[in-house]
Amino acid sequence: MNVELVDKMGSDLTVVNAARVSFNKHQDKFKDTDEKLIKYLAVHGHWTPFGHCSIQFRIAAPIFVARQLVKHQVGLVWNEVSRRYVDYTPELFTVDEDKWRGRPDKAKQGSAGYVYIKPSLAMTIEMTNGWAVDLYKKLIDEGVAPEQARMVLPLSTYTEWYWTGSLMAFARVCNLRMSADAQEETQEIARQISEHCAILFPVSWKYLVQYSEE
Numbered sequence: 562m563n564v565e566l567v568d569k570m571g572s573d574l575t576v577v578n579a580a581r582v583s584f585n586k587h588q589d590k591f592k593d594t595d596e597k598l599i600k601y602l603a604v605h606g607h608w609t610p611f612g613h614c615s616i617q618f619r620i621a622a623p624i625f626v627a628r629q630l631v632k633h634q635v636g637l638v639w640n641e642v643s644r645r646y647v648d649y650t651p652e653l654f655t656v657d658e659d660k661w662r663g664r665p666d667k668a669k670q671g672s673a674g675y676v677y678i679k680p681s682l683a684m685t686i687e688m689t690n691g692w693a694v695d696l697y698k699k700l701i702d703e704g705v706a707p708e709q710a711r712m713v714l715p716l717s718t719y720t721e722w723y724w725t726g727s728l729m730a731f732a733r734v735c736n737l738r739m740s741a742d743a744q745e746e747t748q749e750i751a752r753q754i755s756e757h758c759a760i761l762f763p764v765s766w767k768y769l770v771q772y773s774e775e
Contacts, residue, residue, distance in 0.1 A: 562620075562621060562622045562623075562626070562654075562746070562749055562750060562753075563620070563621045563622075563753070564618050564619075564620050564750060564753035564754055564757065565618060565619045565620070565621075566616070566617075566618060566757045566761075567617040567618060567619050567723065568616070568617040569614075569615065569616045569617070569761050570614060570615045570616075571613055571614030571615065571728070571762075572591070572614070572761075572762065573591055573595070573599065573762055573763065573764040573765050574588070574589075574590070574591040574595075575613050575614050576599055576602070576610045576611055576613065576614060576728075576762075576765050577591065577595045577598060577599065577610075579609070579610035579613045580598060580602055580607070580610040581598075591764075595764070596764050599764050599765055599768060600768045602768075603765070603768035603769050603771075604768065608729045609729075611727065611728045611729035611732070611765060611769065612636065612727040612728070612729050612730075613727075614727065614728035614762060614765070615725065615726060615727050615728065616725070616726065616728065616731060616757070616758065616761065617723060617724070617725040618723070618724045618725075618754065618757070619721060619722070619723055619724075620721065620722055620724055620750060621719055621720075621721045622654075622719065622720065622746070622750055623653075623654035623716065623717050623718060623719055623720070623746070624716045624717070624718050624719075624720050625716040625717065625746075626654075626744075626746045626747055626750060627641070627720050627722065628716075629738075629744060629747050630724075630734070630738070630747060630750060633730070633733065633734050633737075635730060635733075636726045636727045636729060636730030636733075637724060637725070637726035637727075637730045637731075637734075638723075638724070638725045638726060639722055639723070639724055640722060640723045641720060641721070641722035641723075642720055642721045642722065644707055644708070644711040644714075645706075645707060645708035645711075646707065647707065648701045648707040648710070650694065650697075650698060651694060651697065651714055651718045651719060652718075652719040653690050653693075653694065653715065653717045653718055653719065654717040654718075654719060655687075655690070655717070658678050658680070658683045659675065659677075659678075660675065661675060661676050661678045662674065662675055662676070662745070663675060663676040671742060671744070672744075672745070689715075690715065690717065693713055693714055693715055694714075696713050697710055697711070697713050697714055700713065728758065728762055728765060728766075728769070729769070731754055731758060732758075732766070732769035732770060734751060734754065735751045735752075735754055735755045735758070735770055736769075736770060737751075738750070738751035739751045739752060739755060739770075755770060
């Protein structure tokens with residue numbers, strides 16, 4: 562899974578100027594004292610100044626991960642590869658034998674710890690994935706439309722999408738999806754997004770990932 566930074570607009574200074582425009586104030590350089598203002602905005606839920614910064618990512622992840630993340634809609638735009646139009650051989654996400662997580666005892670969702678997968682079962686999974694890809698390719702070779710042939714592909718099939726949105730919107734994504742109870746695979750995507758944002762907007766991100774949900 563991979564998160565690639567494509568483009569960005571704005572900086573921590575953008576946030577400061579957006580906040581102070583109410584007083585018809587503007588500055589050309591970020592000052593040390595501006596961190597206090599950004600912290601105040603984040604802590605007290607004044608999210609609009611953070612909405613003037615935007616980031617665009619190109620993300621590659623399996624479909625079952627993408628379908629969790631696409632639930633985040635506010636302040637975000639999503640355009641994805643469509644297998645109605647493309648028919649290249651798909652790549653499938655795989656799990657190592659010792660990385661299968663167990664079902665929790667009390668919760669209806671999520672996972673807990675790891676479970677042992679027999680080598681024979683691991684081999685069956687590998688073979689089944691191979692059969693699915695081979696079947697897809699045979700359907701395409703027979704002239705079946707990609708929009709219909711795709712139905713034989715599993716949820717582990719990789720997809721890619723452009724995800725563009727405001728700094729505030731991605732902070733909400735990361736606060737939710739980096740939580741310990743979030744699905745591990747979505748945590749990985751959120752962590753990669755967070756790493757990019759922490760570099761691009763170091764002061765804002767420092768406080769948004771901690772306070773934006775309060």
